[in-house]
Amino acid sequence: MGMSISAEQNAAAVAAAVTASEEAWSALGVVAEAVNHSAGHGFAFLRLTVPAPHVLTVAKGLKHDMGVNYCSMVTGTHFPEGDEHRGWEVAYHLQRMPVINPDPNTSHVLVAGDLSGMSMPIEIEMLVPLPQGDDPRVPSVQSVWRGADWNEKETWDLVGIKFDGHENMFRVLNPHDSPEGFHPLQKQHKIRYHDFNEMYDDAQGFVRKPVDEGRVK
Amino acid sequence: MAKMWITMGPQHPMTHGLWTLRVQVDGETVVDAEAELGYIHRGVEKIAEARDFTQVTPYCDRLCYVSAMTWSNSYIYAAEDLLEVEVPERAEYIRCISAECQRIASHLMWLGAYGPDVGNLTIMTWALREREMFLDLLQELGGSRMHYNYPRIGGVKRDIPPGWADRLIAKVKLFEKRIDEYEMLLDESTIFLVRLQGVGYATAENMVESGVSGPNVRASGVNYDVRWSHPYSVYDQLDWEPAVEKPTSVKGSDCYDRYRVRMEEMRMSCRMILDAIEKIPGGKNTTYSNGDEMIIAKAPTRAPAGATGFSNYECTRGASQFYVHGGGEGRGKNPYRLSIRSPMFITIPFVAETMIGYKVADIPAIMGSFDPCIGETDR
Numbered sequence: 005m006g007m008s009i010s011a012e013q014n015a016a017a018v019a020a021a022v023t024a025s026e027e028a029w030s031a032l033g034v035v036a037e038a039v040n041h042s043a044g045h046g047f048a049f050l051r052l053t054v055p056a057p058h059v060l061t062v063a064k065g066l067k068h069d070m071g072v073n074y075c076s077m078v079t080g081t082h083f084p085e086g087d088e089h090r091g092w093e094v095a096y097h098l099q100r101m102p103v104i105n106p107d108p109n110t111s112h113v114l115v116a117g118d119l120s121g122m123s124m125p126i127e128i129e130m131l132v133p134l135p136q137g138d139d140p141r142v143p144s145v146q147s148v149w150r151g152a153d154w155n156e157k158e159t160w161d162l163v164g165i166k167f168d169g170h171e172n173m174f175r176v177l178n179p180h181d182s183p184e185g186f187h188p189l190q191k192q193h194k195i196r197y198h199d200f201n202e203m204y205d206d207a208q209g210f211v212r213k214p215v216d217e218g219r220v221k
Numbered sequence: 222m223a224k225m226w227i228t229m230g231p232q233h234p235m236t237h238g239l240w241t242l243r244v245q246v247d248g249e250t251v252v253d254a255e256a257e258l259g260y261i262h263r264g265v266e267k268i269a270e271a272r273d274f275t276q277v278t279p280y281c282d283r284l285c286y287v288s289a290m291t292w293s294n295s296y297i298y299a300a301e302d303l304l305e306v307e308v309p310e311r312a313e314y315i316r317c318i319s320a321e322c323q324r325i326a327s328h329l330m331w332l333g334a335y336g337p338d339v340g341n342l343t344i345m346t347w348a349l350r351e352r353e354m355f356l357d358l359l360q361e362l363g364g365s366r367m368h369y370n371y372p373r374i375g376g377v378k379r380d381i382p383p384g385w386a387d388r389l390i391a392k393v394k395l396f397e398k399r400i401d402e403y404e405m406l407l408d409e410s411t412i413f414l415v416r417l418q419g420v421g422y423a424t425a426e427n428m429v430e431s432g433v434s435g436p437n438v439r440a441s442g443v444n445y446d447v448r449w450s451h452p453y454s455v456y457d458q459l460d461w462e463p464a465v466e467k468p469t470s471v472k473g474s475d476c477y478d479r480y481r482v483r484m485e486e487m488r489m490s491c492r493m494i495l496d497a498i499e500k501i502p503g504g505k506n507t508t509y510s511n512g513d514e515m516i517i518a519k520a521p522t523r524a525p526a527g528a529t530g531f532s533n534y535e536c537t538r539g540a541s542q543f544y545v546h547g548g549g550e551g552r553g554k555n556p557y558r559l560s561i562r563s564p565m566f567i568t569i570p571f572v573a574e575t576m577i578g579y580k581v582a583d584i585p586a587i588m589g590s591f592d593p594c595i596g597e598t599d600r
Contacts, residue, residue, distance in 0.1 A: 008449050008457040041531065043301035043308070044453040049531075074429050076533075077562035079544050097531070097542060097562070101450075103429045105473065106442035111465045112425070113444045125450040127533060151432025154570050155562075162266070177259040177599060188267055189558070 009116045009125065011045055017124035018048040021070060025052060028065055032058045039129075049127035056132050056142050063145045066098065066130075071122050074099040075149035078156055080163030082191045084136075091136030094165055096145070096152075098128040134165070144170035162189045222248045227581070231260050235585040237334060238595025242573060242584070249580045254573040258566070262599045269559040270549055273522065274300050274374060277559065282368040284561070285597040287330045288537040289368050290323035290359060292597065295534035297372045298453055299543035303530025303556075304374060306520045310455070311509075312376035314501040315516065317454045318389070319362055319371065321490040321497075325396070326355040327537040328483045331592045332403070335480070338589040339416040344406060351399050354392045361385055376517025386498050386505035393491045400487055407480075417477040421587035423575050424473030431574075432567035435539030437591055440466045440474035440482040447535040458500065461493045476590035483592075523553035538592050539564025563597040 018038045025036035035053040040046045054062050066072040077097040083090055102123040106112040119125075134140045144167035145152045156167045157176045164187030167173070175182060230241035239260040245253035265284065269277045281296040282289040294316055301308065329352040336344030356366050361382055363369025371378050407413050423433075425441035438445055446463035448456040464485035468474040474482075498505050502515075509515045524530075526548025534541050542562035549555035572591045576584055 007462060008452040010457075014451075041302050042305040043298055043530070043532070045457070047451055073426075074434075075432060076434070076540060076567075077542050077544065077560065079558070079560040081546060081558045081560075095544060095560075097544065099533075101429050101445050103425050103438070103443045103445055105424045105426050105471075106468070108469055108471055109467050111442040111444065111467045113465060116449070125445075127451065127531075129531070149432075150430050151567060154567055155432070158566070175259070177262040179259070188264060193267075 007116055009119070011047060013116065013119070013124060014047050014126065017121070017126050018050050020121065021050045021126060021128070024070060025050065028069070029054075029058070029062055032061065034058065034062060047127075049129055052128065052130045054130055054132050056134055059130075059132055059145065060143045060148070062130065063096075063148045066128065067148050070100065071102070072098050072100045072128060073103070073149070074101045075145065075152040075155065078152060078159045080140075080159040080165040080189070082163060082189065084191045086136070088136050090133040092134040092140040092163075092165060094132040094134065094140075094142050094159070096128075096130040096132070098130060098149075100124070100126050100128070140165045141168055142166075143168050146170050161187070163187055164190055224252060229584065230257075235338070235588050236595070237589065237593045238598070240569070240595055240598070242588070244576065244581070244584065246581055249582070251576050251579055251581060251584070254576045256569045256573045258569065258595075259599055261595060265600045266559050266561060269556055271555060273551065273554045274304065274524075274556065275522075277556065278372065279368065279370045282370055283596070284563070284600060285594050286367050287594055287596075288323050288327040290363075290371060291320050291327075291534065291536045292541065293370065294320050294372050295532055295536060295541045296543050297374060298532035298534060299530045299545045300374050301520070301530070302532060303524050303528055303545045303547050304521050306375045307518055309376055309515055309518055311380075311502045311515045312517060313454045314497055315362075315377050315381060316372055317456065317459070318494050318497050318501075319359060319369075319377075320454075321494050322355045322358055322389075324490050324537050325487050326352050326359070328487050329355070331483065331589075335589040335592075336407075338585045340412045341407065341410060344403060347399070347403060347406070351396055354396065358385070358389055358392065361388075373517055373520075375520035378517075379511050380507075380509040380513070380516050381505070383506070383508050386501075389498060390495065393494050397488065397491050400484060400491075404484065414477065416583075416586045417475065417480060417590070419475055420579055420583045421476045421479075421575055421590055422470060422472035422474070423571075427473070428571065431571045433539065433571050434564055435535065435537075436464070436482050436486055437474075437479060437539065437568065439463060439486075440468070440478040442466060442468050442474070447533050447540050451533055453532070453534065455497065456493075459493050460496045461489050464489045476586050479590040523551075524548060524556075525553055526557065536564060536597075538594060538597075539568065541597070561600055563600060565592075565594050565598045566600075569593060569598060 079095040241257040329348040333345045333348035363371035425443045444463040444465040466478045466482040524547025528547035530545040544560040546557040549557035
């Protein structure tokens with residue numbers, strides 16, 4: 005009780021992170037804003053919208069100047085009907101975790117009341133919009149956060165976003181002999197479901213039943 | 222001696238699921254290891270794009286049969302963030318209690334599977350016996366033994382049944398004594414200690430850098446916990462603190478520390494449950510009818526394009542995260558994109574690196590100590 009980080013502490017830490025990001029990267033066209041979750045306790049997080057060429061600069065700044073040491077998730081999304089500048093989007097979910105190795109036989113216990121400034125845990129969402137086209141590319145942050153390694157492998161495997169500079173890229177969830185260019189989470193691949201007219205690409209030989217002809221949900 | 226590659230898996234007792242660990246050995250020593258995943262990839266993220274928000278919950282249950290309740294809760298928080306739902310406090314308490322019951326059941330399943338890995342068969346029968354107590358409690362809530370489909374967007378499916386609170390308290394109090402029995406069995410077993418102590422070292426900073434989270438990091442002496450750093454549900458109102466271990470070496474935590482931290486987590490979950498059931502709004506002996514505003518709030522079914530929801534949830538194996546885009550099929554009834562972050566997907570490649578330098582016989586002890594679960598890894 006009272007040991008958890010409070011909403012005020014969180015809001016202050018995120019506001020400081022917004023200021024720091026604006027000072028560092030607003031010249032690069034990076035937009036920083038504090039956004040509140042609508043569920044739960046309404047905690048704030050830092051949302052950065054970064055142009056693709058500057059991803060590595062911002063990532064290094066986050067890691068070395070703002071102590072963001074944890075890359076938890078990389079999500080690619082395909083928007084074939086979106087506008088020209090946002091045909092794809094890569095979302096990086098990052099966290100600052102004030103973790104240090106404790107000495108032997110001791111533990112490094114973080115107490116919410118003692119934390120401030122750069123040692124306050126915050127969540128960061130880094131959005132990278134990519135233009136329409138068949139060749140979405142973004143610089144790899146594998147060299148900055150090792151945790152991004154398998155996340156990027158997965159994002160390439162499922163969504164088909166290419167990570168320039170990623171070493172040792174291979175299919176992790178799809179079979180190794182999947183056809184080149186097959187990335188199932190792209191939107192041209194449809195899933196068959198009840199009354200929808202849209203079919204699979206028919207990889208498994210599904211065909212629409214005659215009785216369903218013309219039925220649209 | 223010439224180096225050679227050995228393939229362990231996909232059918233191997235060490236794997237606890239369906240995946241392959243390829244190890245390169247020089248005599249008995251592991252010099253390289255790599256993980257091969259994806260054997261049971263079901264494409265849940267794609268399936269979800271053709272389901273509406275409520276229909277996704279059962280798929281999230283099935284991400285991991287060992288901790289179904291925490292996974293569906295995790296999804297529900299993301300959907301609520303997207304749909305902007307205010308959840309009644311009683312429902313939050315019920316979710317918190319059910320998730321902690323699931324955490325205990327999951328850790329018991331881990332203990333039951335890990336014991337035979339390292340030569341202690343008795344603990345398997347003991348742990349699975351107690352796990353059944355908690356599965357019975359969850360069955361009373363959700364209706365089935367493993368896949369509950371219990372949380373709903375805006376609350377929970379139904380209230381706690383009459384007498385459930387008393388049964389819960391009795392079982393938790395009994396279980397607290399049983400944890401002491403496990404420790405008497407394991408901490409005094411030479412075989413168990415010899416297999417666990419001094420193998421599989423990993424430091425906290427290294428783990429965080431590689432994306433590992435949850436009990437595995439807390440075993441290295443850091444009390445980082447999502448329930449503490451970004452409290453969701455009612456964890457900020459309960460009397461608890463993250464379980465944390467004191468590793469004995471500068472090299473970080475070994476398998477024994479990871480075993481210890483899970484035992485402490487079960488104790489902490491018991492403490493949380495006993496605290497939460499007394500504080501539950503509306504009283505622990507009351508049962509509200511289905512759909513009552515005490516246990517479920519009205520929630521919209523559609524989300525506009527451009528809206529996103531995110532949840533960061535302390536699952537039993539680490540931080541599980543969901544990221545949802547609104548505005549999919551059916552004028553926003555379906556998620557446009559559902560992205561799942563599984564803690565074990567990141568941890569398993571890390572464990573493969575950790576094994577380098579140890580003997581082949583240590584592989585099951587190291588792998589098991591990280592609590593692998595392949596259902597959530599492959600999704």
